[in-house]
Amino acid sequence: MNAFCETSPHLGPTELAAGHAPPTPPHDDPLDDIYGSAPASPTFHDASLSNLDTQRERPHEILSDLPSRRRALDTDAYREGLANSKGQYVQEGFDEGYSLGANLGMRIGYIFGVLQGLVAAWKGQNADLYYETKEAYTIAQKELAIQELLGQQWVNEEGIWKWEVHGEEDDPTFREVAEQHPIVHKWTVVVEDMAGKWGVDTKAVENVHHDRTEEQS
Numbered sequence: 001m002n003a004f005c006e007t008s009p010h011l012g013p014t015e016l017a018a019g020h021a022p023p024t025p026p027h028d029d030p031l032d033d034i035y036g037s038a039p040a041s042p043t044f045h046d047a048s049l050s051n052l053d054t055q056r057e058r059p060h061e062i063l064s065d066l067p068s069r070r071r072a073l074d075t076d077a078y079r080e081g082l083a084n085s086k087g088q089y090v091q092e093g094f095d096e097g098y099s100l101g102a103n104l105g106m107r108i109g110y111i112f113g114v115l116q117g118l119v120a121a122w123k124g125q126n127a128d129l130y131y132e133t134k135e136a137y138t139i140a141q142k143e144l145a146i147q148e149l150l151g152q153q154w155v156n157e158e159g160i161w162k163w164e165v166h167g168e169e170d171d172p173t174f175r176e177v178a179e180q181h182p183i184v185h186k187w188t189v190v191v192e193d194m195a196g197k198w199g200v201d202t203k204a205v206e207n208v209h210h211d212r213t214e215e216q217s
Contacts, residue, residue, distance in 0.1 A: 096174075097159065101146070103178035107188065108144050114191040114202055115140060121200075133194070140187050149183060 115137040122130040142148070154162055165172045165180050178184060195202045 099174040100161075100177060101150075103174045104146070104149055104181065104184065107178050107181075107184050108149075111140060111144065111184075111187045111191050112137070114195060118191075118194060118198075118200070129198075136190065136194070140190075143183055144187060149181060154181070154183075 115133060118133040119130065119137055122133055124130075156162060161177060161181075163180065163182055165177050167173060167176045172180075179188070192202060194200075
């Protein structure tokens with residue numbers, strides 16, 4: 001009896017030596033046979049967060065780019081408009097400005113020529129008349145400077161003269177515009193009066209040149 005008890009297995013709790021834990025039973029996952037036992041991949045979750053962040057950040061990027069894009073479009077439009085209109089309007093403006101400037105130059109040259117001739121004629125002959133004509137020539141140089149004739153007082157921002165012009169035809173010529181400039185007209189009258197007072201024919205040289213031209217033709 002005692003022998004049987006000693007040799008029969010112990011049905012009570014199993015006592016294991018220290019450091020030997022029982023084996024862990026396998027984890028029962030009802031979806032293992034479908035998806036496997038590998039841990040769930042975080043790819044979908046991370047991609048969703050990444051796309052959400054991108055969608056949140058993209059509107060801010062687009063809004064921040066609007067001012068620079070608008071400036072670039074405005075600059076391109078300005079350059080294109082300038083290139084298209086430059087050939088048309090610049091040439092027209094040059095033609096008008098050149099024609100008016102040339103006629104003003106001829107009238108100023110005529111006035112200076114008469115005054116220089118009078119100064120040379122009276123030098124050594126009559127001191128009073130010499131200083132009178134020399135002083136008139138000095139004043140004329142200041143008043144007939146091109147920046148004075150075409151300043152804001154006489155020409156507007158669009159390049160149109162402000163003085164009144166009367167032409168023989170409906171549209172006055174640039175010669176008529178130049179001759180009727182108030183300052184040019186003033187000095188034309190001055191030199192012609194001075195020449196007439198002293199018996200000087202201001203048309204003499206012009207008449208001689210005209211006669212020679214007719215003889216050569």
